Amino acid sequence: MLLSLDEIAPVAPQDRNAIEQLAQRSIRIVAARHDVIGEGDVPHFVYLLREGWACRYKALRDGRRQIVAFLIPGDLFGADVPVARAMDHSIGAITALRLSEMATADFEAMTGSRPAIGGALWRYELANASIQREWTLNIGQRTALERLAHVLLETYLRLEAAGLAADGRSDWCLTQVDLADATGLTPVHVNRTLQDLRRAGLIKLGGRSLTIPDMKALGAVALFDPDYLHFRSGKAPNARPDRRT
Amino acid sequence: MLLSLDEIAPVAPQDRNAIEQLAQRSIRIVAARHDVIGEGDVPHFVYLLREGWACRYKALRDGRRQIVAFLIPGDLFGADVPVARAMDHSIGAITALRLSEMATADFEAMTGSRPAIGGALWRYELANASIQREWTLNIGQRTALERLAHVLLETYLRLEAAGLAADGRSDWCLTQVDLADATGLTPVHVNRTLQDLRRAGLIKLGGRSLTIPDMKALGAVALFDPDYLHFRSGKAPNARPDRRT
DNA sequence: CGGGTAATTGACCCGGGTCAACAGCAGTGG
DNA sequence: CCACTGCTGTTGACCCGGGTCAATTACCCG
Numbered sequence: 001m002l003l004s005l006d007e008i009a010p011v012a013p014q015d016r017n018a019i020e021q022l023a024q025r026s027i028r029i030v031a032a033r034h035d036v037i038g039e040g041d042v043p044h045f046v047y048l049l050r051e052g053w054a055c056r057y058k059a060l061r062d063g064r065r066q067i068v069a070f071l072i073p074g075d076l077f078g079a080d081v082p083v084a085r086a087m088d089h090s091i092g093a094i095t096a097l098r099l100s101e102m103a104t105a106d107f108e109a110m111t112g113s114r115p116a117i118g119g120a121l122w123r124y125e126l127a128n129a130s131i132q133r134e135w136t137l138n139i140g141q142r143t144a145l146e147r148l149a150h151v152l153l154e155t156y157l158r159l160e161a162a163g164l165a166a167d168g169r170s171d172w173c174l175t176q177v178d179l180a181d182a183t184g185l186t187p188v189h190v191n192r193t194l195q196d197l198r199r200a201g202l203i204k205l206g207g208r209s210l211t212i213p214d215m216k217a218l219g220a221v222a223l224f225d226p227d228y229l230h231f232r233s234g235k236a237p238n239a240r241p242d243r244r245t
Numbered sequence: 246m247l248l249s250l251d252e253i254a255p256v257a258p259q260d261r262n263a264i265e266q267l268a269q270r271s272i273r274i275v276a277a278r279h280d281v282i283g284e285g286d287v288p289h290f291v292y293l294l295r296e297g298w299a300c301r302y303k304a305l306r307d308g309r310r311q312i313v314a315f316l317i318p319g320d321l322f323g324a325d326v327p328v329a330r331a332m333d334h335s336i337g338a339i340t341a342l343r344l345s346e347m348a349t350a351d352f353e354a355m356t357g358s359r360p361a362i363g364g365a366l367w368r369y370e371l372a373n374a375s376i377q378r379e380w381t382l383n384i385g386q387r388t389a390l391e392r393l394a395h396v397l398l399e400t401y402l403r404l405e406a407a408g409l410a411a412d413g414r415s416d417w418c419l420t421q422v423d424l425a426d427a428t429g430l431t432p433v434h435v436n437r438t439l440q441d442l443r444r445a446g447l448i449k450l451g452g453r454s455l456t457i458p459d460m461k462a463l464g465a466v467a468l469f470d471p472d473y474l475h476f477r478s479g480k481a482p483n484a485r486p487d488r489r490t
Numbered sequence: 491c492g493g494g495t496a497a498t499t500g501a502c503c504c505g506g507g508t509c510a511a512c513a514g515c516a517g518t519g520g
Numbered sequence: 521c522c523a524c525t526g527c528t529g530t531t532g533a534c535c536c537g538g539g540t541c542a543a544t545t546a547c548c549c550g
Contacts, residue, residue, distance in 0.1 A: 040472075058382045060468050066382040080371050083364070088375045088473045119328070125370065126325050130333045132377045137303045137311040139385045140429030144506070175528060184385030189506055191530060206529095223305050227285075228333045389538070420496060434538055436498060451497095 002050070002074035007161045008127045008230055009120035018110055019117070023048050023100035030099065036091040037078065043087070045101035046078045052097035053173040057181065058089045067182040068135065069128070070094075070155055070174070074162045079121055082108055095173045127230040134228045139184045142223065144193045147183045149222035152203060154229070156212055161231055172210040197221075247295070247319035252406045253372045253475055254365035263355055264362070268293050268345035275344065281336040282323065288332070290346035291323045297342035298418040302426065303334045312427040313377065315339075315400055315419070319407045324366055327353055340418045372475040379473045384429045387468065389438045392428045394467035397448060399474070401457055406476055417455040442466075 001020050005011060011019070027050075030036050036054060037043050054071040068089065071077060077091060082104050111118040131154075138150050155174075159165035176194065180187040197203045202218045204211035212218055246265050250256060256264070272295075275281050281299060282288050299316040313334065316322060322336060327349045356363040376399075383395050400419075404410040421439065425432040442448045447463045449456035457463050 056378070058378060060382070060386055062468070064386040066385040068378045068381045080374075083368050084371045084375070084475060086472070088475070089378055122367070123328050125374070126329045129325075129370070129374045129377060130329070132374060132381065133301070133303060133313045133334055136313045136377060136381050136384060137305070139381060140311040141305055141309040176530095177528075186507055187529085188508080188531090191528095192506090195530085223307070227331075230329065230333070421498095422496080431539055432496090433498085433540080437538090440498085 002162060002164075003048070003076075004072075004074035004158075004162055005076055005120055005124045007074075007232060009123035010232065011120050012116060015114055015117050015120075018114060019048075022102045022106055022110060026101045028097075028099045028101045030093045030097040032093055032096045034093050036093055036097065036099065037087055039087050039090045041087050042085065043078055043081055044104055046076065046081075046104055046107040047091075048100040048102070049073055049075045049077070050098040050100055053094040054097055055092050055094055055178070055182075056089050057092055065181050066184065067178065068132065070158075070182070072155075072159060072162060073164060076121075076124065078104075079107065080125065094175075094178060123230075130228045130230055135182075144183070144185055144189055145196060146222055147185070148179065148190065148193050149197060149202065149218055150224055151179065151182055152197075152205075152210065153212070153215070153218050153222050153224050156210060157226065157229065161229075168212045168215065170210050172205065172208055247407060247409075248293070248321075249317075249319035249403075249407055250321055250365055250369045252319075252477060254368035255477065256365050257361060260359055260362050260365075263359060264293075267347045267351055267355060271346045273342075273344045273346045275338045275342040277338055277341045279338050281338055281342065281344070282332055284332050284335045286332050287330065288323055288326055289349055291321065291326070291349055291352040292336075293345040293347070294318055294320045294322070295343040295345055297338065297340040299336055299338050299342055300423070300427070301334050302337055310426050311429065312423065313380065314373070315403075315427070317400075317404060317407060318409060321366075321369065323349075324352065325370065339423060368475075375473045375475055389428070389430055389434055390441060391467055392430070393424065393435065393438050394442060394447065394463055395469055396424065396427060397442075397450075397455065398457065398460070398463050398467050398469050401455060402471065402474065406474075413457045413460060415455050417450065417453055 001016065001023070003011065003016065003019065006016070028047075032052075036047065039058070049071050051073055055067045056069040056071065056077070057065055057067045059065045071091070081087065111121065134154075138147055142150060156165060156168075156170055159170045164170065176190045177187045179185075179194075180190045183190065185193070194203075194205060198205065200221075201213065202221060204213070218224075246261065246268070248256065248261065248264065251261070273292075277297075281292065284303070294316050296318055300312045301314040301316065301322070302310055302312045304310045316336070326332065356366065379399075383392055387395060401410060401413075401415055404415045409415065421435045422432045424430075424439075425435045428435065430438070439448075439450060443450065445466075446458065447466060449458070463469075
């Protein structure tokens with residue numbers, strides 16, 4: 001079973017089994033480009049994404065839309081709802097999805113009886129929060145070229161960590177409009193910037209697949225530092241003196 | 246004792262006392278414009294901000310800097326470190342700060358023996374994550390005018406919830422450079438945009454204080470919807486049908 | 491009174507947005 | 521099997537919101 005939780009915080013085999021048991025009970029299929037959960041909803045399920053790509057997004061009243069995270073197979077969402085009352089954003093399917101749905105009551109019973117899962121979940125949500133901060137930085141400070149390079153590289157690395165990509169190559173389900181909504185750029189400018197990246201030999205993107213020939217090179221363009229992803233394989237922490245700002 | 250945790254999730258008096266006990270043990274003073282914690286650090290304390298304004302920020306290697314959150318009196322930070330290993334961002338003082346520092350071991354012992362605090366903390370971090378998503382939306386989609394209006398209104402409301410502001414008036418400690426770093430604009434453009442807001446009668450800002458004469462009007466300009474703040478006084482959730490995207 | 495930080499202003503410029511048209515394909519129904 | 525439709529990607533011409541550069545003017549605060 002694909003479980004991105006396990007890439008952030010190790011989950012013991014018996015705990016994995018407990019999750020898997022619950023996850024096998026009910027499957028939900030969602031068509032591409034439909035909402036799984038809408039802003040304001042109080043869903044009664046915790047979801048595990050089994051197949052397909054989705055996104056978290058927020059919309060402004062006038063239609064402007066910001067994707068705030070991509071969800072890929074193995075990702076868990078809705079685990080915060082029992083705590084946070086209602087959704088403050090929507091979950092949208094990018095491709096067709098296959099989801100495991102776990103009744104929140106059952107899910108809470110499980111985390112209650114297995115503290116290790118609660119702890120892992122806590123780590124998982126903190127890692128997601130860290131990614132969210134990086135996105136704020138990405139959109140606020142990076143140029144279009146850096147920004148797209150960053151999103152592509154981050155997404156590739158998450159896919160690789162999930163075992164869905166290797167050797168710099170991956171299936172790719174995001175349209176240029178999706179990338180535009182995620183980066184705060186227009187689709188037209190995404191198109192042109194992707195061409196710049198292609199021309200520079202930094203990516204090959206097309207035909208539903210992404211190839212990154214030189215991770216280091218793309219990372220340099222993106223000003224990429226993988227620490228914020230909080231993968232278990234991450235580097236050790238360091239110390240630092242007082243510093244003026 | 247000011248405790249923003251309590252504005253998000255109610256904390257029982259005995260739990261409040263437990264936190265206060267711990268918080269009274271050690272005070273740390275930090276000078277304005279110095280770092281409290283640097284990116285990569287593994288601090289051994291959980292901090293409660295008692296006095297002054299601070300921010301979370303991330304910096305790019307070339308010096309570009311993004312403020313990803315403002316911290317005001319009553320805010321708690323560092324509670325995630327025991328879980329997340331190392332800091333993926335920095336905490337910087339905007340004004341001089343007075344902080345309570347609680348040894349992480351003591352803090353964890355307290356949350357361990359008082360599950361209600363752990364639950365409240367979980368809600369608190371989720372509310373912060375929600376604000377972070379709103380900031381991503383803010384920077385990605387709103388114009389300079391909307392964006393500044395949004396930041397000003399959000400910050401005012403948080404101050405009000407903390408009891409540090411009332412009747413549309415509040416002390417104000419952010420410079421235009423701070424606002425620029427938080428919104429992804431340049432200081433020059435922040436200056437001009439603030440003047441537009443002033444000219445429109447939407448804000449009075451100067452002399453270390455902010456006044457918002459008409460909350461509704463400013464909210465309309467900012468496309469502001471307070472639900473994402475997850476204040477206890479928030480509205481009830483609603484339902485919504487399947488919707489195409 | 492002096493020195494440093496924060497706010498303001500003007501002139502000019504550019505990265506990315508806007509508008510519009512078109513091309514390539516995949517699905518779909520006749 | 522093919523025409524039709526709609527989504528995705530691409531390109532060109534033009535424009536504007538916000539950035540850059542460079543002074544200058546308040547403010548503190550000691």
